[in-house]
Structure formats: structure tokens, C-alpha cells
Amino acid sequence: MASETSGGGTGRTPDSAADSSPGSAGGGAAAGGGSVRVDSWIWSVRLVKTRSTGAAACKGGHVRVNGERVKPAYGVRVGDEVRLRQPGGRERIVIVKRVIRKRVGAPVAAEAYVDNSPPPPPREAVAPAGIRDRGTGRPTKRDRREMERLRGVEG
DSSP states (O other): OHHHHTTTTOOOOHHHHHHSOTTOTTSSBOOTTOOEEHHHHHHHTTSSSSHHHHHHHHHTTOEEETTEEOOTTOEEOTTOEEEEEOTTSOEEEEEESSOBSSOOOHHHHHTTEEEOOOOOOOOOOOOOTTOOOTTOOSOOHHHHHHHHHHHTOOO
């Protein structure tokens, strides 16, 4: 009984204590052949902002590992291909180089994967529609319809 509570409540097992070496730059890097949850990994290498967002992406079918949709608890290993569809239609394709359990700085996180993503689409150089001169007052109905036509908004 005493050995179960002697961990100080950290929830670490003897095996997971050996996964993180004190001299490693990753801080939470796992040993050679370990695995970590996919939602936790995409969060720790900064592909998503929060772990819950990563879990929601997995549940929504936006995350694929080696071509198959996965649940948030799926174990990611070194060499796996992770595809993450992000808002805006961009897809990130990364190959796992190192398994990281805890969130690390951006330079260290970038070393944990090889990015094979296509380049992001160029930002369109569109003049902002609907900018009015100062002091011209409230737009008329005709002005509003013209601005919506320029924006491409269907009425």
C-alpha cells in the first residue's frame, strides 16, 4: 500500500520515470520505442493550441495516423505519419521523429517532427471593401447593397 502512494501523487509509474532522461533537451522526451497519445503529442509539438482541441480534432475525424482515423488515445510512435486538417482547409502532414509527452518550446518542438505539409495558400491581395470616408454618415440602403455586392455576400 505504501509503495502506491509514495510517488507523491504525480501519477508516474517506474517505467514512465525512466522515459524522461534529465539530460535530454526535450524535457518530456520518451525513450527510443515508446508511444504517447496522439492528442497529447500534437499539442506538445504545437500543432494545436490546447490538448482539448487536439482531442476534439481526433473525435471529429480530422487526425489520421498512417492513413487511418484515430481516437485521441491512439499511441503515436517514431516514424508514424500524422495528418491534421486545420481550420481554413490547411492540412499539416508530419512524420514523427521524436515522441514528446510534455509541451516544450517551439524550437525543441520543431525538432520532434519532419514537416511534409504543402505550403500554405497565398493570402489574396484584395482591397478591403466597404471602407468609407470619415464623416460621410451612415450608409444608405443603396450603399449597403453595393458594399455587399463587392464583398460577394448573397442577400
